[in-house]
Amino acid sequence: MTETVTPAWIILIASIFTSNILLANFLGMCSFLVCSRQIPTAIGLGTAVTFVMTFTAAINYGIYHGILVPLHIEHLQFIVFIAVIAAFVQFVEMFVERFSPPLYYALGIFLPLITVNCAILGAALFLILRNYTFWQSVAFGFGGGVGWALAIILMAGLRQKMMYSNPPKCFEGVAIVMVITGVMAMAFMGFAGMVAIS
Amino acid sequence: MAEMLTMLFSNVYVAAISVFVLLLVALAAWLVVAERYLVNYGVCKVDINAGEKLLEVDGGQTLLNALIDNQVYIPSACGGKGSCGYCKVTVLGGGGPILPTETTYVTPREARIGVRLACQVKIREDITIRVPEDLLNVKMFRAQVESSKVLTYDIKEIRLALIEPDTIDQRPGQYIQIQAPSPEGPVFRAYSISSPSQDKHVAEMNVRLVPGGIGSTYLHNLQEGDEVFFTGPYGEFRLNEEPDTEIICVGGGCGMAPMKNIILTIYDRWPDRSVWLFFGCRSTPDIFYLDEFRELARKHPNFHVVYALSDPLKEGEKWDGDTGFIHLAVDKHLEPNVKRQAFLCGPPLMIEAVTRVLIDKGIPEKDVFYDKF
Numbered sequence: 286m287t288e289t290v291t292p293a294w295i296i297l298i299a300s301i302f303t304s305n306i307l308l309a310n311f312l313g314m315c316s317f318l319v320c321s322r323q324i325p326t327a328i329g330l331g332t333a334v335t336f337v338m339t340f341t342a343a344i345n346y347g348i349y350h351g352i353l354v355p356l357h358i359e360h361l362q363f364i365v366f367i368a369v370i371a372a373f374v375q376f377v378e379m380f381v382e383r384f385s386p387p388l389y390y391a392l393g394i395f396l397p398l399i400t401v402n403c404a405i406l407g408a409a410l411f412l413i414l415r416n417y418t419f420w421q422s423v424a425f426g427f428g429g430g431v432g433w434a435l436a437i438i439l440m441a442g443l444r445q446k447m448m449y450s451n452p453p454k455c456f457e458g459v460a461i462v463m464v465i466t467g468v469m470a471m472a473f474m475g476f477a478g479m480v481a482i483s
Numbered sequence: 484m485a486e487m488l489t490m491l492f493s494n495v496y497v498a499a500i501s502v503f504v505l506l507l508v509a510l511a512a513w514l515v516v517a518e519r520y521l522v523n524y525g526v527c528k529v530d531i532n533a534g535e536k537l538l539e540v541d542g543g544q545t546l547l548n549a550l551i552d553n554q555v556y557i558p559s560a561c562g563g564k565g566s567c568g569y570c571k572v573t574v575l576g577g578g579g580p581i582l583p584t585e586t587t588y589v590t591p592r593e594a595r596i597g598v599r600l601a602c603q604v605k606i607r608e609d610i611t612i613r614v615p616e617d618l619l620n621v622k623m624f625r626a627q628v629e630s631s632k633v634l635t636y637d638i639k640e641i642r643l644a645l646i647e648p649d650t651i652d653q654r655p656g657q658y659i660q661i662q663a664p665s666p667e668g669p670v671f672r673a674y675s676i677s678s679p680s681q682d683k684h685v686a687e688m689n690v691r692l693v694p695g696g697i698g699s700t701y702l703h704n705l706q707e708g709d710e711v712f713f714t715g716p717y718g719e720f721r722l723n724e725e726p727d728t729e730i731i732c733v734g735g736g737c738g739m740a741p742m743k744n745i746i747l748t749i750y751d752r753w754p755d756r757s758v759w760l761f762f763g764c765r766s767t768p769d770i771f772y773l774d775e776f777r778e779l780a781r782k783h784p785n786f787h788v789v790y791a792l793s794d795p796l797k798e799g800e801k802w803d804g805d806t807g808f809i810h811l812a813v814d815k816h817l818e819p820n821v822k823r824q825a826f827l828c829g830p831p832l833m834i835e836a837v838t839r840v841l842i843d844k845g846i847p848e849k850d851v852f853y854d855k856f
Binding site: 425 | 495498499502503506507509511513514516517522579580607608658
């Protein structure tokens, strides 16, 4: 039996829903917990993460397979990927500041903080680990970003609803958010049998 | 040659280091180019006080730098790092929302009307601001040290003779900002003016040496004839102009400069006006200007000088003034319910104690002005 290549669109769907990078791998938790209080902020940050994740997945794929593999220096992937992500975030910041000041003001400090969002580095490392092709990588980067954005927007909606509820004292704040994240993760994983990626 | 290169790159260390370095250089170059073409805002307009002053400045810089470059000297002690909170202006349009770096210095009430720290506002579009009227009269002065006199073991009186411009219009209680060199470029430090407002060609200060302080170390090391740059005058305080209002000055430590200015200005204009000067020191070596003020009190019978020492006298020391903390002296000497304006200058604890005493004596809180440090 020959090994079949997973089509890019399956990877896209899977990375949004069943293998959601946030809910399945719990990556990018810090900004998820902090910026999920208001839906508009969540949308802005989610958009920025999607944008950065798609492009850095493509760039990092190119650098890994074009430079690191031929020279047998794959062990540099961590430091190279993070440098690329940092530079790209800087670029995005300049770009948004120039062409969309309202979005720039809305994102504020969160835009540079994407640099240290572990989901983005995680996506780049996963696509190497899973031997994706270029288009699979782009699909995975975009899907991962959309999935992360979906999770944070859903959480922001829930937290806005929860604003006036009274959880037990010891569960207030981040604790109850973690509990809800767990429940959300279970709900998302429920569909894992429908589309699966390894 | 090509073989050598291949050989070199087949060494994993050489390959790793060179790839990493090249990659970083390429990313940096890309960012520099992007910055060149993207971060170009063109010329932006700054409208100050509804058209009173219109500036055209390059976008991309901070509002504070743009204003200082155009001779609008907003006070700033930290040099634009957002750590002193002096450079407050009201932004009416075009500055974006307030940044987290500003919220430490801007109260929620101020934030609602648009108060921002000028050093944190980046000019990206046309911007409309309001600044206190006085600030538009602030100038940059070039001056020369006329004299530097030792007052106590750690306080010096430094007189600056103005060169360009050669006159200063100041009100008593105002301050100037001295430009002092520091390893990170020039910084500004605020000092009250101690020379009276009628002496228009000099600016005098009382400077206490703070160990490790940038401004005070610089000023204490100045020699006669050295050139000094400063901006000013700053400060909102206005002396009550009604001659029958009594003026109360209370100082402590080295908080003498604004009082000296107030007192000498008053006796130039109203020789019979009633003024009390209370000055608190620890011990006799801290006393300064006492003889000068006693001489003035002989000429103007309505001027009363009270110096008080808070530490017990050492053996063999002579002291004919008050003892104890200065707020006790204020309480002892002042009759209640007289029409007064008070100006306080000194450490926070002293200000609090004296304010309580003055309110007990029937001075409304709005007429008690102070300078805490």
